[in-house]
Amino acid sequence: MERKLPTRLLLEEKELPRSWYNINAIMKDKHEPMLNPKTLKPCTEEELSEVFCSELVKQELNMTDEYIPIPDEVMDFYKMVRPAPLIRAYCLEKVLGTPAEIYYKFEGNNTSGSHKLNSAIAQAYYAKKQGLTTLTTETGAGQWGTALSMACAYYGMDLTVYMVKCSAEQKPFRRAVMRTYDANVIPSPSTTTEAGRKILAEYPDTVGSLGCAISEAIETAKSKENCKYVLGSVLDYVVLHQSIIGLETKIALEKYGVEPDVLISCVGGGSNFGGFIAPFLKDKINGTKNYKIIGVEPESCPSLTRGRYAYDYGDTGKTTPLMKMYTLGNGFMPVSSHSGGLRYHGLNSALSKLYHDGYFEAVTVKQTEIFDAAVKFAKSEGILPAPESSHSIKVAIDEALKCKQTGEKKKIVFCLTGTGYFDLKAYTAFKDNEMQDYTPTEEDLAKGFATIPDIPQNRK
Ligand SMILES: *Cc1c(COP(=O)(O)O)cnc(C)c1O
Secondary structure (H helix, E strand, O other), X not given: OOOOOOOEOOOOHHHOOOEEEOHHHHOOOOOOOOEOOOOOOEOOHHHHHHXXXXXXXXXXXXXXXXXXXXXXXXXXXXXXXXXXXXXEOHHHHHHHOOOOEEEEEEOOOOOOOEOOHHHHHHHHHHHHHOOOOEEEEXXXXXXXXXXXXXXXXXXXXXXXXXXXXXXXXXXXXXXXXXXXXXOEEEEEOOOOOHHHHHHHHXXXXXXXXXXXXXXXXXXXXXXXXXXXXXXXXXXXXXXXXXXXXHHHHHHHHHHOOOOOOEEEEEOOOOHHHHHHHHHHHHHHHHOOOOOEEEEEEEOOOOHHHHOEEEEEEOOOOOOXXXXXXXXXXXXXXXXXXXXXXXXXXXXXXXXXXXXXXXXXEEEEEOHHHHHHHHHHHHHHHOOOEOHHHHHHHHHHHHHHHHHHHHOOOOEEEEEEOEEOHHHHHHHHHHHOOOOOOOOOOHHHHHHHHOOOOXXXXXXX
């Protein structure tokens, strides 16, 4: 095969973006605001600042500035791990025998092993600047907890991480990395909080969920001095920080003269997907480009494809503000799967609105299918992908194989969010043919939907 482009579409440090990209500023119809569950009125800046850092609250509520400058101190850290490489998957293309061009943005090139560091470092910076000393958070698969541990260690802050119990058990070494960076890691549900004790009383055998760990982290943040809760996904400000992924991708594609046709990434809380597509959305919204944009979710936790568009709590303990989003219900208990980062009942409000308005499509894939794709990718591209990221690989391969049928030379770009070194138990299960797929029944979903609050806004 003739190679017109280099394998790595490199950027120099001076080409790095200096601002994040705010999709809320360019959306013609804004998403509905977060509501205070007690008053059912939009949350004010003051209310949100009780739980979150003030600067992050400002970013969360910013519906007007398209570009928000990245502080120099954050830029200094970014420069150590960024730009993340954009790689042409020549070898995978060859294995597939497709005329399509496949590109991936690789976000796993740092110790945390995922894109989550992009927001962790920004959040720890703003917290430090505000004079806070301690942060609390939750982690599913462990990538967010690891990223925040690194960020807190860098800025000299204390951190308590509530780690979803099944992940803590599946991935003891994740916990070891977090502890290396001095984080206090507690498997959730735990007996250290009211929320945890309540869930344990109701479901003694639960393997935990992100929603439940969030409740515990918020409760702890509220009970400590100089302590706030930070979140690794779902909120608009996290999507904002992750726009660094899409901005770099866009700059590199333009530099090398590549016009993308298909953009793909996996959707958990929506942060990498939102950040990845952010700078491409403007043309899509204005109708000047017709990118095919695909969000990929696990069949076992199908918030977009089978969820309801409604106001719901972000956590099982119903402690967060209400967010309008595609949701399976805050009480939906996803089965234990190997893609911990995607086991969340809802997703970001802006993305939910964009999906509702038809700006992108969503597909679900089965766990065994994604590991099949992961192994194919690992063999040809030399990177062991995270199970979450393998959702995107699976769909990118499917799109490339469609091109094989039609002869189209589409340019497919996906986000490879992280590496799978801590997911080897999952790879082992796959290799031993012990991995199972699970599709929630209508009954499972009905149970989750029953936990969506019955408020007037949801009855319209
Ligand atoms: C957390 C995580 C995801 C999903 O989270 P989003 O907020 O939806 O991006 C995807 N991939 C990896 C590797 C992750 O760690």
